[in-house]
Amino acid sequence: MKIESQIEKISSFQHLELLANQVVEGFISGMHKSPFHGFSAEFAEHKVYNPGESTKHVDWKLFAKTDRLYTKKHEEETNLRCHLIIDNSSSMHYPMLKENQLFYENKIGFSVLASAVLMNLLKKQRDAVGLSIYSDEYEYYAPEKGSDRHHRMILNKLESLLEKQKRAKNTDTIAFLHQIAEKIHRRSMIILFTDMFHSENEESLFAALQHLKHNKHKVVLFHVIDKKTELDFDFDLAPRKFIDIESGDTINIFADSLKEEYETQVSNYFKKIALTSAQNKINYVPVSVGVNFEKILTTYLVEKHNFA
Numbered sequence: 001m002k003i004e005s006q007i008e009k010i011s012s013f014q015h016l017e018l019l020a021n022q023v024v025e026g027f028i029s030g031m032h033k034s035p036f037h038g039f040s041a042e043f044a045e046h047k048v049y050n051p052g053e054s055t056k057h058v059d060w061k062l063f064a065k066t067d068r069l070y071t072k073k074h075e076e077e078t079n080l081r082c083h084l085i086i087d088n089s090s091s092m093h094y095p096m097l098k099e100n101q102l103f104y105e106n107k108i109g110f111s112v113l114a115s116a117v118l119m120n121l122l123k124k125q126r127d128a129v130g131l132s133i134y135s136d137e138y139e140y141y142a143p144e145k146g147s148d149r150h151h152r153m154i155l156n157k158l159e160s161l162l163e164k165q166k167r168a169k170n171t172d173t174i175a176f177l178h179q180i181a182e183k184i185h186r187r188s189m190i191i192l193f194t195d196m197f198h199s200e201n202e203e204s205l206f207a208a209l210q211h212l213k214h215n216k217h218k219v220v221l222f223h224v225i226d227k228k229t230e231l232d233f234d235f236d237l238a239p240r241k242f243i244d245i246e247s248g249d250t251i252n253i254f255a256d257s258l259k260e261e262y263e264t265q266v267s268n269y270f271k272k273i274a275l276t277s278a279q280n281k282i283n284y285v286p287v288s289v290g291v292n293f294e295k296i297l298t299t300y301l302v303e304k305h306n307f308a
Helices: 003-010 016-029 060-066 107-124 148-160 173-183 202-212 227-231 255-279 293-305
Strands: 046-048 070-072 081-087 128-134 138-145 189-194 218-225 239-243 250-254 283-288
Touching: 016 107, 016 148, 016 293, 060 070, 081 107, 081 138, 081 173, 107 128, 107 148, 107 189, 107 218, 107 293, 128 148, 128 173, 138 148, 138 173, 173 202, 189 202, 189 293, 202 218, 202 255, 218 227, 218 255, 218 293, 227 255, 255 283, 283 293
Parallel strands: 081 128, 081 189, 189 218, 218 283
Antiparallel strands: 046 070, 128 138, 239 250
16 A cells, blocks of 8 residues: 555544554555565564674575575664754744645644654664754754653654744754754764755755764755645746745745746756765755655665665
């Protein structure tokens, strides 16, 4: 079953942990049809065998079924440390949700659910997870741990981000990324959810992202967007008032009069981010709200497989 249809089936539930678990279970059940065949049935208890390791713990029964070498994991073993970072500036609370919309149909809700989904997978694989949240201040920090109590604490914090903001929040992403980099001492996978609406100084931004890699961390940048309005600029022909969520500035225009120029500039901006990320060996992944959880999970599994 596709993850999107799985979400539609259970979208009436607002319990973040339950929803995240359903997404992960739906993903795992479909893994036998994907390049990750062999992870599905026992993947929480196994890891890929690396040449040179002892063959003492190789699961030969699983090898017979998958033609791939996996070793059994011990309960206390932690293979990966993962630190999630969420941009909680006001632009991430776009679009404003209507009564019939689901919480993950705006950027912050999508980032929250995506983080909970990754946490669920990390928990299944007995890996450690930490969390940082920033806006106009460094709002929250939790180091990487793997206990149930730690997971519940982070989930509670994630749920609190879904509450409507009481004030506009700008952000200084560059400063906070440098602060976060200083806090993460042991080698980790660092996953950032942001809409990239925060800096005219792109050189300084990528210097901050490069700082996140200073201890041989692996960095994944999920660029979260609302594809319909922010990428495709899909509005009707009526006059529109556009409001800057963070500054409150407004402009009245006919959207179709700017559509072509807007799409060109946005396309060029995305290409520039992708190129600069590649040059800095940062995995850049654009994702649109409401969908793409499969892309996020697949990206994570590929990055984990290459985490050595």
